[in-house]
Amino acid sequence: MGLAREIVSAYADLRASLEKRRYTPFTKAEYLRKLGAHVGEACYIVPTDLGTEPYLVKIGNHVAIAAEVAFHTHDGGVWVLRDGCTDLQVFGPIVIEDNCIIGHRSSLMPNVRIGRNSVVAPNSVVIMDVPENSVVMGVPARPFGSLEKYRQKCLERWAQQRPSDIKIEPGETWWTSKHRTANRDKLRQHLLTLFSDQLK
Known part of the structure; x- marks a missing residue:
């Protein structure tokens, strides 16, 4: 009986792995919708994992999400509080509005909203809402400047490059x-x- 379960489990894991490989970053939204996530159009999404509660993730239109971005829709810290309440769980949605980019290896914590037209720099940890038209970075992520200032700097660099x-x-x-x-x-x-x- 144990061996049969292991074989069935291994087969299910293999099928899930093959299913993920069918999608490119340009078509990943289709796969994530199957998991229950709310995903807009014209997105570029590298991760195939939106955490343990993908149905609590909402991604707007024209959003880019780089590799190894972590979505935390629950508070794992409650582990140390379970001595008095063994089933304690705390959850919160993650909302990324239209026209945003989430940089490589960033972490998004529960109950955050990233406002439209915003940039989250690589390796940032977002623990609170990001206002619209913002550039944030750091641990924890803090405003670094406006989107307009960032746009001007990028246009100047691109003119040279x-x-x-x-x-x-x-x-x-x-x-x-x-x-x-x-x-x-x-x-x-x-x-x-x-x-x-x-x-x-």
Whole structure:
């Protein structure tokens, strides 16, 4: 009986693993919706795991979520409080509004809302709401500046770093252009030249 359960469990794990591999970051929303998460359109999502309560996660439209982002929809700290209440659990939703990016290895704690048009820098721990149009970073995540200030800085840098011969068709993006591979090669050469002194 024990061996049969192990085989069934291993088979279920294998099926789940194969199911996850069917999806790319551009189509991951479909998989996460099957788990009960509320996910908008035009998202780029790398993680396949939204924590133990994916139905408490809401992701808006045009949201990018980098690798190894952790979603904590429950408070694991209650473990140390269970001496008087053995079934103690505390939960809270995580809401990411439209047009946000969550950086690599960030952690989102229960009961947080990330306002639209916001950037969460890599390795940040978000323990409270992030206002709209914000850039936050750190442990715990704190406001670093406005989205407008960040936009200006990025546009200035891109004006210096963008190769002049990049081709992107009207209506396409860097990622969807048929020239993506050639553009990437041009960018690589341009950046190596631009930063040659710093890379010595």
